[in-house]
Amino acid sequence: RDLIAAHQVQVFSSNYPLYGDLSQRVMEVLGQLEPEVEVYSIDEAFIRLPAAMPEALLANGRHLRATVKRQVGIPVSVGFGPTKTLAKIANRIAKQQPEHGGVFVLPEQGHDALLAAIEVGDVWGIGRRQSQKLRLGGIRTALDLKNANDTWLRKHLTVTGLRTSTELRGVSCLPLTDSPPAKQSITSSRSFGQPVTDLAGLHEALASYVAIAAAKLRAERLTAGCVQVYLTTNRFRAREPQYANSTTVSLALPTASTLELIRHAVAALGQLYRSGFAYQKVGVTLMDLGAASRGQPHLFCPPPKGGEALMTALDKVNTRWGRDTLHSGAEGFLRPWKNKQTMKSPSYTTSWHELPVVG
Incomplete structure (x- = not known):
């Protein structure tokens, strides 16, 4: 300081x-x-x-x-x-x-x-x-x-x-591309504002990040066939116990439903979690991406929760009124783990409430 x-x-x-x-x-x-x-x-x-x-x-x-x-x-x-x-x-x-x-x-x-x-x-x-x-x-x-x-x-x-x-050597091997290559994965994660030790707090944070990734997935008109979840302690605090791990879950039916993806991600987190550690970050990567039209009903799988109509309504509301206007209860409400952003610069170009005032 x-x-x-x-x-x-x-x-x-x-x-x-x-x-x-x-x-x-x-x-x-x-x-x-x-x-x-x-x-x-x-x-x-x-x-x-x-x-x-x-x-x-x-x-x-x-x-x-x-x-x-x-x-x-x-x-x-x-x-x-x-x-x-x-x-x-x-x-x-x-x-x-x-x-x-x-x-x-x-x-x-x-x-x-x-x-x-x-x-x-x-x-x-x-x-x-x-x-x-x-x-x-x-x-x-x-x-x-x-x-x-x-x-x-x-x-x-x-x-x-x-x-x-x-x-x-001056020989071009990487030509200019007019359109970006198709996404191979979508990742969402953030470091916590303060360390998280309990599984419930990690559940909330992970669900929130899954919701962000799922919204991006739907914006690209894609579905995910795999969900990778990872968590880690702060490696820069060498004196504290360290732990990091990840796992990948293959889905029986590719989906872009926030609720379905949260369900799979939270289940995976339960396998990774170990008590006694102060976690610094949890995150999710959606993989095996493909066109939304590829999903076919599975004979032995029940219809997924949070179908297309519900997700469309969710996205419309959040686009109109701002992200998190509607969200899953699994994401929590108080979110003590969230980065506080107490020193954030004003959003001059993205928020009506923070427009600069000319006197």
């Missing part, structure tokens, strides 16, 4: 509706400026541009950055490269080195020195486990990965690692 006060650090609680709204606004601006945009995540997008001189690319990047700042009000970083992986590296440089003004064009030739300064674990697509494997193999930087032996990469990192290395 003393360090925060000394440097006047501003601390805010998470505000996911605000982040999502600002992300949508940024992506809309990008789509207005450029015809070929791939929205990669909530805070990342790729743009395909025609070949141009570095000076023209730099001017384009500055115009893009200024337009987003003017229309949305937040800064963005812009990096140019011949492949997605190299563009990500250019973006990293633009973000971390203020002298570039938030825009950096990776030179076509002579950028090995830049790659040599980037740790291999910071390369897009290289996870923690892959990074450990690479370091054991003597590959410590992005330049090392670029120059690595193809046979070794295919053996130890499969074709994914080889693809990343090839991209670092």
Whole structure:
């Protein structure tokens, strides 16, 4: 706290509706400026541009950055490269080195020195486990990965690692996609505002997260055939007893019903729970996703609770009046486990009650 006060650090609680709204606004601006945009995540997008001189690319990047700042009000970083992986590296440089003004064009030739300064674990697509494997193999930087032996990469990192290395050499292996790939899973979890020790509190939290995931599932017109539940203590509190576990349940009939998914998830949690631990997080992942139309009645299974008509009504009410206007009783009401968000920034763009006032 003393360090925060000394440097006047501003601390805010998470505000996911605000982040999502600002992300949508940024992506809309990008789509207005450029015809070929791939929205990669909530805070990342790729743009395909025609070949141009570095000076023209730099001017384009500055115009893009200024337009987003003017229309949305937040800064963005812009990096140019011949492949997605190299563009990500250019973006990293633009973000971390203020002298570039938030825009950096990776030179076509002579950028090995830049790659040599980037740790291999910071390369897009290289996870923690892959990074450990690479370091054991003597590959410590992005330049090392670029120059690595193809046979070794295919053996130890499969074709994914080889693809990343090839991209670092300037050969595009990851084309721009006009539409996002079909979801393989939907996850919902949060760290608790305070540790939870009792099974009832975990039940409420898990049911709440299942409801969020199920609403997303229905919005995508999908059903889930598997439910994975996991819980964990706080690994950063090393002096406290530690426990983490997960389990996956296959459903006899794929469903998007909040009530059915809660029933299966809570049953799975009962198998995982161990008393005597202070839990920091519980979560759910819906898997084996498919079109909502695939569900066929099962000869030996009773009709699921919370049918399509009920879920449609639930979604309509919550869309009209706000999330949690209607919810399952299993989600609880007081929710002492919930993150308090006492330092949340105002939802200027997503709540009528928090609109800024102009005097």
